Amino acid sequence: MADETVLETCLADLAASGRRQAAPLAADRIRARGEQRMRRRRAALASGGVLLAVAVAVGGLALAGAPRGPEPPAVAPTPTASPFVPPAPAPGEEYATELGHVYGAVAEGDTVRVTVEQLRTVGGTTAPTGVVHTLTLPGGMLVETRRLGDGEPADVELGGLADRLSGGPRWVFAIDYDGEGRVHSLREAYWLEG
Structure with missing residues (x-):
């Protein structure tokens, strides 16, 4: 122990x-x-x-050592490319249609330059899409009119409508484009105008 x-x-x-x-x-x-x-x-x-x-x-x-030259002149920003792309006809179709307010028409010799504010139909009414572009069209192009032609259906030369289309957006047109993106016709969309 x-x-x-x-x-x-x-x-x-x-x-x-x-x-x-x-x-x-x-x-x-x-x-x-x-x-x-x-x-x-x-x-x-x-x-x-x-x-x-x-x-x-x-x-x-x-x-401190950097040479100081004159300031570069202020340059206005270049506009961005328009988001507008001419509509293309569906397979088997001859033309594609764009709806838009046609306004701001200016006659320039044998042509007429117009501004188009693209529209879409929503429940039977029109609403702007936010796309605005310009088109330069021949002054002799025939335009299908109704209300613009005092309520009577008629084909009127675009050059003759330049004064009435020179203001702000009022008249709605269906603009038909061919497969190459060229405007084939202008039709007054009187059925959409309020």
């Missing part, structure tokens, strides 16, 4: 000694890692500050 007590005491002393030896090593490692992190952080801050100072100095020298 005495041997067991001595053995237990020796083992307890050995365990206590191991704990005393193990704890300082772990603390030393933690402290060493912390110091290493601090050294890396200081080095990064120092190098970043130096790089910033160099960049500011080089940028300032570049600006």
